[in-house]
Amino acid sequence: xxxxxxxxxxxxxxxxxxxxxxxxxxxxxxxxxxxxxxxxxxxxxxxxxxxxxxxxxxxxxxxxxxxxxxxxxxxxxxxxxxxxxxxxxxxxxxxxxxxxxxxxxxxxxxxxxxxxxxxxxxxxxxxxxxxxxxxxxxxxxxxx
Amino acid sequence: xxxxxxxxxxxxxxxxxxxxxxxxxxxxxxxxxxxxxxxxxxxxxxxxxxxxxxxxxxxxxxxxxxxxxxxxxxxxxxxxxxxxxxxxxxxxxxxxxxxxxxxxxxxxxxxxxxxxxxxxxxxxxxxxxxxxxxxxxxxxxxxx
DNA sequence: GTTACTGCAAAGATTTTGCACCTAT
DNA sequence: ATAGGTGCAAAATCTTTGCAGTAAC
Numbered sequence: 237x238x239x240x241x242x243x244x245x246x247x248x249x250x251x252x253x254x255x256x257x258x259x260x261x262x263x264x265x266x267x268x269x270x271x272x273x274x275x276x277x278x279x280x281x282x283x284x285x286x287x288x289x290x291x292x293x294x295x296x297x298x299x300x301x302x303x304x305x306x307x308x309x310x311x312x313x314x315x316x317x318x319x320x321x322x323x324x325x326x327x328x329x330x331x332x333x334x335x336x337x338x339x340x341x342x343x344x345x346x347x348x349x350x351x352x353x354x355x356x357x358x359x360x361x362x363x364x365x366x367x368x369x370x371x372x373x374x375x376x377x378x379x380x
Numbered sequence: 381x382x383x384x385x386x387x388x389x390x391x392x393x394x395x396x397x398x399x400x401x402x403x404x405x406x407x408x409x410x411x412x413x414x415x416x417x418x419x420x421x422x423x424x425x426x427x428x429x430x431x432x433x434x435x436x437x438x439x440x441x442x443x444x445x446x447x448x449x450x451x452x453x454x455x456x457x458x459x460x461x462x463x464x465x466x467x468x469x470x471x472x473x474x475x476x477x478x479x480x481x482x483x484x485x486x487x488x489x490x491x492x493x494x495x496x497x498x499x500x501x502x503x504x505x506x507x508x509x510x511x512x513x514x515x516x517x518x519x520x521x522x523x524x
Numbered sequence: 525g526t527t528a529c530t531g532c533a534a535a536g537a538t539t540t541t542g543c544a545c546c547t548a549t
Numbered sequence: 550a551t552a553g554g555t556g557c558a559a560a561a562t563c564t565t566t567g568c569a570g571t572a573a574c
Contacts, residue, residue, distance in 0.1 A: 254548045254553060275539080290556045295539065311457050313510060315538060315563070331504045342498040347491050351513060354486040359518035360475045366457060367511040369495060374503035398528060398573045419563080434531045439564065459538075459563060 240267040240306055240323050247304040258289040262297040266307055272318035272330075272339045310339075311366045333373035340373060384411040384450055384467050391448040405431040406441040410451055416462035416474075416483045455510045456483075477517035484517060 244263045245255045265281055266273065273281075279294050289297075298319055301307035310318045310330060318339065327348060331340040347367070355362045388407045389399045409425060410417065417425075423438050433441075442463055445451035454462045454474060462483065471492060475484040491511065499506045 252552090256548070256554065258555070276537095288556085292540080292557080293555060296554085311455060311512075313455050315459050317538090329498075331499065331502055331506075333504075334507065340502060340504070342502060344494050344498055347494050350488050350491050350494075351511075354473075354488055355475065355513060355515070358475055358484060358486060359521065360477075360484070360513065360515055361521045362475075362513050362515035363478065364515070365511070365513040367495075367509070368455075369499060369504065369506050369509040371499070371504055371506035371508070377503065377505045396528090400529065400573070402530070432531085436532080436565080437530060440529085461563090 240321060244301065244304055244306055247306070248300065253300075258287070258293050259297050259300070261285075261287040262289055262294060263301060266298075266301060266319060267321050267323070270320075272310060272320050274312070274316050274318045278319070309364075311368070312339075313368055313370060329367035329369070331369050331371070331373065333376055334370050335372055335376040338373050384465060388445065388448055388450055391450070392444065397444075402431070402433040402437050403441050403444070405429075405433055406438060407445060410442075410445060410463060411465050411467070414464075416454060416464050418456070418460050418462045422463070453508075454483075455512070457512055457514060473511035473513070475513050475515070475517065477520055478514050479516055479520040482517050 241260065241263050244267075245260075248255045248259065261282060262278070265278060265285070269281070275291070275294055275298060278298075279289070279291055282289050282294070298307070298309075301319070302309045306323065307319050307321050310320065312318055313332060326343060326345075328341040328343040329347070331342060332338075333340075351362070351365060354360075385404065385407050388411075389404075392399045392403065405426060406422070409422060409429070409431075413425070419435070419438055419442060422442075423433070423435055426433050426438070442451070442453070445463070446453045450467065451463050451465050454464065456462055457476060470487060470489070472485040472487040473491070475486060476482075477484075495506070495509060498504075
């Protein structure tokens with residue numbers, strides 16, 4: 237079985253780039269972590285695991301991961317971005333709590349289809365999209 | 381006929397705040413402009429029109445306008461936000477060209493409905509949402 | 525006369541970049 | 550050997566904030 241990390245290695249090498257230890261560490265962490273990570277969290281986790289990858293390298297590698305299609309970038313709406321690996325789940329969108337910051341996922345295949353349709357009508361060639369709903373999650377709503 | 385500006389004045393005064401000349405200028409510009417403005421563009425336009433409203437006041441007033449419900453904030457996905465007045469058009473989403481930066485609108489009432497439904501299922505109380513599709517617009521796609 | 529608003533400049537926050545040194549191939 | 554990568558710190562962006570003075574009510 238090919239791991240996501242090995243797919244990333246292939247992607248990197250096909251482009252004639254080097255698969256460095258830093259890139260490996262960062263990729264493995266993103267692929268093994270099932271949460272939505274932002275760059276700063278990722279950097280912190282890497283530090284606790286002994287990686288010395290710098291902030292700059294984290295950002296540069298996240299860009300490569302997104303480019304490879306193995307990772308999605310989610311715009312959090314407050315200027316930050318979160319990242320999540322794409323393997324093992326169909327596309328989904330996000331419910332972002334403006335009180336506690338939690339990010340919940342939801343799936344609605346028909347929405348995807350309607351989006352494709354809208355693009356077609358507009359002659360627009362989509363490369364990605366971002367649907368975030370902001371508000372209060374179930375628990376924050378209860379204690380609000 | 382009540383103008384949007386007068387509605388904003390009501391909103392401001394109901395909250396016990398002051399309807400200052402700066403707030404009036406900013407509101408009028410946003411309401412009369414039918415494009416998606418970001419804060420910097422808005423500031424530039426205001427300057428050419430002789431308003432001395434500062435960047436800080438522009439941001440503060442835009443927040444009030446969004447709060448009032450008369451203006452929508454659209455997260456552009458690159459850290460910036462654009463603003464557009466809500467009057468006279470139903471809710472719509474955006475096709476953002478990653479080459480030329482153009483923002484095109486599309487409307488898909490069923491998407492809105494599906495979103496509401498997803499929120500309901502998750503016990504999520506939505507206060508707003510943002511659906512952006514990134515890619516190449518018709519003309520950039522042609523010359524790409 | 526209060527209470528709130530404004531401009532300014534500094535501070536914050538996130539992300540990007542220039543550069544000298546280092547490393548994978 | 551060479552093309553590319555890394556860390557660092559500075560820069561770039563967009564937005565927010567503290568404060569002293571000013572204006573709306």
